[in-house]
Amino acid sequence: MSSYEPKLVCFSCKFGWGYLNTEEALAKQIKNWVPIICSGKVDSSHILTAFRQGADGVLILGCRGGDCHYQDGNYEAKKRVYLLHKVLESYGIESERLRIELSIDPEGNKIPQLVKEMSDRIAKLGPVKKVGEPAKAVAVV
Amino acid sequence: MADKPKVAICWLGGCGGCDEAVVDINEVLLRVANATDLVLWPVALDFKYDHIEAMSDGEIVLSIINGNVRNSDQEEIAKLLRKKSQLVLAFGACACFGGTPGLANFTTKEDIFNWVYRDAPTVVNPEGKYPQPKSRVNGKELTLPKFYEHVFALNQVINVDYYLPGCPPPPYLVMNAVSAVLEGKLPPKGSTLSPRRALCDTCPRNKTKPSRIALRDIKRIHEVEADPDSCFLAQGILCLGAATRGGCGESCISINIPCRGCFGPVDGVVDSGAKFLSALASIIDAEDDEEMKKVIDKIDDPAGYCYRFSLPVSLLRGKRS
Numbered sequence: 001m002s003s004y005e006p007k008l009v010c011f012s013c014k015f016g017w018g019y020l021n022t023e024e025a026l027a028k029q030i031k032n033w034v035p036i037i038c039s040g041k042v043d044s045s046h047i048l049t050a051f052r053q054g055a056d057g058v059l060i061l062g063c064r065g066g067d068c069h070y071q072d073g074n075y076e077a078k079k080r081v082y083l084l085h086k087v088l089e090s091y092g093i094e095s096e097r098l099r100i101e102l103s104i105d106p107e108g109n110k111i112p113q114l115v116k117e118m119s120d121r122i123a124k125l126g127p128v129k130k131v132g133e134p135a136k137a138v139a140v141v
Numbered sequence: 142m143a144d145k146p147k148v149a150i151c152w153l154g155g156c157g158g159c160d161e162a163v164v165d166i167n168e169v170l171l172r173v174a175n176a177t178d179l180v181l182w183p184v185a186l187d188f189k190y191d192h193i194e195a196m197s198d199g200e201i202v203l204s205i206i207n208g209n210v211r212n213s214d215q216e217e218i219a220k221l222l223r224k225k226s227q228l229v230l231a232f233g234a235c236a237c238f239g240g241t242p243g244l245a246n247f248t249t250k251e252d253i254f255n256w257v258y259r260d261a262p263t264v265v266n267p268e269g270k271y272p273q274p275k276s277r278v279n280g281k282e283l284t285l286p287k288f289y290e291h292v293f294a295l296n297q298v299i300n301v302d303y304y305l306p307g308c309p310p311p312p313y314l315v316m317n318a319v320s321a322v323l324e325g326k327l328p329p330k331g332s333t334l335s336p337r338r339a340l341c342d343t344c345p346r347n348k349t350k351p352s353r354i355a356l357r358d359i360k361r362i363h364e365v366e367a368d369p370d371s372c373f374l375a376q377g378i379l380c381l382g383a384a385t386r387g388g389c390g391e392s393c394i395s396i397n398i399p400c401r402g403c404f405g406p407v408d409g410v411v412d413s414g415a416k417f418l419s420a421l422a423s424i425i426d427a428e429d430d431e432e433m434k435k436v437i438d439k440i441d442d443p444a445g446y447c448y449r450f451s452l453p454v455s456l457l458r459g460k461r462s
Contacts, residue, residue, distance in 0.1 A: 044422075045415040048456040078430075080422040083437050087418060090247050090444030092461035129461035131246075131291070
């Protein structure tokens with residue numbers, strides 16, 4: 001499995017992460033990067049859809065505690081992530097595969113680094129196992 | 142008989158409550174029986190599958206199928222009825238979303254077999270025998286349906302034309318659905334034959350909901366004496382009405398039981414559990430991380446709670462193993 005590179009999706013809030021840089025420059029360094037306005041905008045269904053579409057991990061970067069432009073969007077995201085950890089475990093998906101970091105990085109240089117760190121940790125877990133698709137057991141008429 | 146529209150009602154992986162719901166339309170059922178030619182209804186009448194097989198394709202106007210698909214027998218009947226029917230109605234939560242038995246997708250087939258045939262305290266199985274699709278007894282071959290790895294909703298096995306959710310669907314929606322077919326007044330294919338709005342929109346307790354709910358404690362319905370008139374969520378009791386399609390007639394709410402989500406998602410939503418999880422996280426109130434974790438840790442089996450009726454059609458479908 002040494003050549004295995006986990007597929008990570010990274011959502012980051014534009015208010016706290018990389019706003020002094022250009023999105024084009026950062027996008028070249030970060031695969032599957034979704035800059036958004038407020039981490040609180042990341043709905044549970046976005047996170048679950050990422051896993052559904054084959055992500056091995058999801059990293060959410062929100063603003064520091066108390067620094068949210070919308071008062072508490074980052075805290076909303078944090079609660080959601082904690083609740084989703086429990087739900088993911090019921091699906092047999094390790095909670096380490098979903099992570100939220102609340103901090104600030106105007107240049108955005110830390111984003112590729114955090115993605116790399118998480119990717120390294122997830123590489124040890126291996127890919128998310130597949131759930132049997134209906135087509136395997138049952139052909140659709 | 143020949144020119145009456147042929148209708149089949151069939152029961153796959155379900156509890157039989159949906160068949161009961163058909164009977165619950167009372168004397169209207171007699172009118173339906175008069176206006177149609179019931180060609181199959183295993184729970185109520187004695188018909189043979191051979192008769193269905195002998196029919197030409199599309200000869201049945203409507204097949205009302207309840208229950209999910211977990212084994213090869215259910216798959217075979219679902220496909221037979223699809224072939225012989227012009228319209229298929231997925232009837233009830235199990236057919237529409239997998240239903241409560243769909244929660245088995247949080248467990249593997251192997252774990253289920255080990256528990257049922259080996260580990261349960263009431264099991265005595267010294268030879269470690271497990272049921273097999275084929276076995277020989279006294280020189281004869283016996284067969285059993287193959288038990289699949291997962292529970293499937295009906296539309297994961299055959300094409301479904303209409304959906305009528307509920308556990309079970311209420312009589313008025315059953316009557317509306319049957320009359321719509323008989324009168325040819327059906328909405329576009331793929332529609333759910335139930336109101337489009339969320340249950341909260343019609344809930345009589347809605348007016349008691351504060352503008353902002355902030356929960357510091359989550360309670361289960363059996364742990365408290367719930368106020369019969371106030372919003373369950375505002376009382377700290379999980380109620381899935383916010384993320385669940387209405388149309389049930391508030392039958393649970395009116396007996397002081399919170400919504401469990403048997404009507405599935407509203408139009409445009411794939412995963413109602415995910416929507417409820419987002420809503421739930423946002424109404425949890427805590428001073429710090431520790432308190433937040435304490436409140437969330439108190440929720441017993443959040444995945445099971447949010448996907449009680451819809452796990453097989455949820456975004457992540459079931460447990461990885």
